[in-house]
Amino acid sequence: MAVITYREALRAAMREELQRDENVVVMGEEVAQFNGAYKVTEGLLKEFGPKRVVDTPISEAGFIGLGIGASMLGIRPVMELMFWSFSYVAFDQIVNNAGNIRYMSGGLINCPIVIRGPANGGTNVGATHSHTPEAILASHPGIKVVCPATPYDAKGLMKAAIRDNDPVYVMENTILYNDKGEVPDEDYIVPLGVADVKRVGTDLTIVAHGRAVITSLKAAEILEKEHGVSVEVVDLRSIRPLDEETILASVRKTHRALLVEENKPFCGVDAQIAYLIQAKAFDDLDAPIGRVSSIDAPQIYCKRMEDQQLPHPARVVEAALKVLA
Amino acid sequence: MAKPAVLTHPESLKKPAGPSEFAKHPVNAALSKAEKVALYTKMARIRHFEQRCIRTYQQGKIGGFLHLYVGQEAVAAGTISLLGKHDHIITGYRDHGHGLMVGMSMNECMAELTGKVTGCSQGKGGSMHYFAPDKNYWGGHGIVGGQAPLGTGLAYAVKYKGLKGCCLAYMGDGAVNQGAVHEAYNLAALWDLPMIFVIENNGYSMGTSQERSTAHPGCLAKRAEGYGMAWDVINGHDVYEVRAKTDAAVKRAHEESKPTVLEIFTYRYFGHSMADPDKTYRDKDEIKEYREKKDPVLLFENELLAEGVLTPATRDAINEAAMAEADVAAAFAEESPDPTVADITKHIYWEEDNRGPNSTSRGTIIFE
Numbered sequence: 001m002a003v004i005t006y007r008e009a010l011r012a013a014m015r016e017e018l019q020r021d022e023n024v025v026v027m028g029e030e031v032a033q034f035n036g037a038y039k040v041t042e043g044l045l046k047e048f049g050p051k052r053v054v055d056t057p058i059s060e061a062g063f064i065g066l067g068i069g070a071s072m073l074g075i076r077p078v079m080e081l082m083f084w085s086f087s088y089v090a091f092d093q094i095v096n097n098a099g100n101i102r103y104m105s106g107g108l109i110n111c112p113i114v115i116r117g118p119a120n121g122g123t124n125v126g127a128t129h130s131h132t133p134e135a136i137l138a139s140h141p142g143i144k145v146v147c148p149a150t151p152y153d154a155k156g157l158m159k160a161a162i163r164d165n166d167p168v169y170v171m172e173n174t175i176l177y178n179d180k181g182e183v184p185d186e187d188y189i190v191p192l193g194v195a196d197v198k199r200v201g202t203d204l205t206i207v208a209h210g211r212a213v214i215t216s217l218k219a220a221e222i223l224e225k226e227h228g229v230s231v232e233v234v235d236l237r238s239i240r241p242l243d244e245e246t247i248l249a250s251v252r253k254t255h256r257a258l259l260v261e262e263n264k265p266f267c268g269v270d271a272q273i274a275y276l277i278q279a280k281a282f283d284d285l286d287a288p289i290g291r292v293s294s295i296d297a298p299q300i301y302c303k304r305m306e307d308q309q310l311p312h313p314a315r316v317v318e319a320a321l322k323v324l325a
Numbered sequence: 326m327a328k329p330a331v332l333t334h335p336e337s338l339k340k341p342a343g344p345s346e347f348a349k350h351p352v353n354a355a356l357s358k359a360e361k362v363a364l365y366t367k368m369a370r371i372r373h374f375e376q377r378c379i380r381t382y383q384q385g386k387i388g389g390f391l392h393l394y395v396g397q398e399a400v401a402a403g404t405i406s407l408l409g410k411h412d413h414i415i416t417g418y419r420d421h422g423h424g425l426m427v428g429m430s431m432n433e434c435m436a437e438l439t440g441k442v443t444g445c446s447q448g449k450g451g452s453m454h455y456f457a458p459d460k461n462y463w464g465g466h467g468i469v470g471g472q473a474p475l476g477t478g479l480a481y482a483v484k485y486k487g488l489k490g491c492c493l494a495y496m497g498d499g500a501v502n503q504g505a506v507h508e509a510y511n512l513a514a515l516w517d518l519p520m521i522f523v524i525e526n527n528g529y530s531m532g533t534s535q536e537r538s539t540a541h542p543g544c545l546a547k548r549a550e551g552y553g554m555a556w557d558v559i560n561g562h563d564v565y566e567v568r569a570k571t572d573a574a575v576k577r578a579h580e581e582s583k584p585t586v587l588e589i590f591t592y593r594y595f596g597h598s599m600a601d602p603d604k605t606y607r608d609k610d611e612i613k614e615y616r617e618k619k620d621p622v623l624l625f626e627n628e629l630l631a632e633g634v635l636t637p638a639t640r641d642a643i644n645e646a647a648m649a650e651a652d653v654a655a656a657f658a659e660e661s662p663d664p665t666v667a668d669i670t671k672h673i674y675w676e677e678d679n680r681g682p683n684s685t686s687r688g689t690i691i692f693e
């Protein structure tokens with residue numbers, strides 16, 4: 001096992017898949033000669049050449065649409081969005097075309113495309129660059145969405161996504177890019193739709209995804225040390241498909257649930273999870289389900305206030321204590 | 326990609342920079358000495374403000390993205406100096422120069438960068454999202470190309486209201502490849518809107534040279550022909566040339582309600598943003614060449630010294646005052662308070678901020 005960063009894990013996944021399958025192509029703005037705006041694709045051009053690693057103009061609707069078209073003919077494009085915030089100029093391609101083509105063709109056409117890039121707030125760049133569209137996208141049947149929180153999951157999910165025959169949208173996080181973790185040297189995948197219990201506990205289940213997992217783990221530490229509470233943290237890893245069983249099993253054990261995400265609350269991922277828990281584990285609950293999301297406003301620029309707007313450990317602890325009260 | 330055989334660049338750019346051929350153009354000849362000094366002062370203020378921003382950023386007081394305008398001053402200065410009461414502007418994220426040109430204060434601009442409540446957008450927008458609608462400045466837009474349709478809408482509104490005005494929408498050389506820009510071109514041409522698309526061609530979109538991003542018939546402005554729009558190419562190092570050629574476009578908009586695409590050749594001295602180490606995609610010598618031979622502030626300064634409008638002493642005084650003003654702004658930004666947590670949920674909806682008996686909606690609109 002090597003200890004590598006989240007960024008390196010993503011890169012290793014792409015590298016190995018580029019080696020494994022000659023139809024894999026990495027494409028996006030600044031991915032090749034500039035080595036990636038966030039250096040995720042660093043070195044790939046050098047290793048694989050300009051046919052496999054391709055710089056595009058700032059034409060998201062065009063090149064994402066192109067990738068979708070190419071995938072229909074068997075290419076496996078891995079498209080980088082510099083930020084998921086820029087997916088909105090390509091929304092029609094991403095939702096209407098990639099998400100519907102298989103259905104509308106009665107199963108005749110597949111769309112094995114991966115679209116990846118960071119989707120997070122917390123970097124002081126304001127409302128236009130801080131979107132977390134996983135709930136919006138996952139609300140469209142036909143689309144798969146994953147949100148890795150650790151290097152291990154980043155690599156395993158990325159490789160699974162590239163081998164998947166449906167459109168898979170991978171939401172990364174610039175704040176996690178330098179996080180380090182153990183990653184196996186041998187080939188592995190993390191199948192989509194399998195949640196991971198990142199911390200075992202008995203008194204409360206926290207369900208989270210993406211960086212909210214890291215925030216929740218910090219909060220769980222505090223809850224243990226300062227309040228003597230044993231918290232289980234379930235990392236969804238994948239939003240659609242969703243591992244309902246792991247969530248329910250944990251709630252059946254702890255009888256209390258707190259849902260944490262960096263999305264805005266309205267129709268966030270956690271709205272779906274809350275529905276699931278009350279529908280299938282209502283009798284197991286000892287308290288109403290708690291929830292921590294971003295404060296409901298466009299992302300504020302001011303860094304100090306943005307740190308308050310996003311879920312942070314103190315807010316998670318406070319909400320946990322309410323669910324435990 | 327092969328370069329096109331014939332490049333359509335401004336004639337003046339093909340020669341070494343010297344005295345402006347456009348100094349005697351009527352729109353420049355009409356400037357009083359005081360107006361020329363004022364124009365120079367504005368360019369110097371942009372330069373010094375931006376350089377002060379670098380320091381504030383390096384001190385860790387500005388975060389996020391900071392895109393500097395240093396090297397491009399003559400573009401905002403020349404074009405905006407021509408505008409009147411019913412003329413509007415809108416641009417991308419490289420928006421500080423335009424803000425200072427329309428008369429925003431250094432204080433509100435700097436305080437916005439440090440996320441303070443005294444900033445032009447109360448610490449909510451940041452570097453990429455300056456706004457001053459009272460000065461006909463509609464932002465400050467972070468998404469590449471997004472401002473082009475908005476600007477076209479401003480031009481539509483001006484025309485709709487029967488006003489003699491226009492809108493200038495600025496964008497970069499990389500932005501011309503956004504679909505929204507082409508849709509805006511078509512609308513402006515189809516509906517005869519008083520619209521001027523200004524391409525600030527600084528040669529690069531992030532780490533991508535213009536040749537690597539764009540299929541083009543010699544220049545970017547020429548794409549206007551596909552829409553039957555007028556176009557021109559401009560040497561953006563010469564503020565007199567910028568004024569002279571933009572004036573024709575403004576007249577076309579005001580008198581004939583017709584759109585124009587202007588491509589202004591310019592150069593940015595620093596990386597794409599402060600986050601760009603600027604080490605890989607262009608030559609240090611190229612930057613040096615521009616700084617030394619084509620600097621728009623220096624060229625205009627020489628012009629005005631030769632005309633006897635500036636003296637070395639007045640020039641120095643102007644620059645010192647601009648530097649001092651930027652220092653004051655940095656101190657103001659430092660001392661100003663942050664917005665509060667309660668401020669986070671303000672300014673989302675007009676109605677929430679203006680609740681009254683005539684409100685047209687009910688129910689929960691901000692969620693827990």
Ligand SMILES: Cc1ncc(C[n+]2csc(CCOP(=O)(O)OP(=O)(O)O)c2C)c(N)n1
Nearest residue numbers: 086419467468469497498499500529530531
């Ligand atoms: C739709 C969209 N895609 C990508 C980006 C990221 N991005 C910001 S600026 C930029 C380069 C733009 O270059 P150009 O248009 O030449 O303007 P310049 O920065 O040179 O002023 C890119 C790719 C963005 N903000 N919006």
Ligand SMILES: [Mg+2]
Nearest residue numbers: 497498529530
């Ligand atoms: Mg550019």
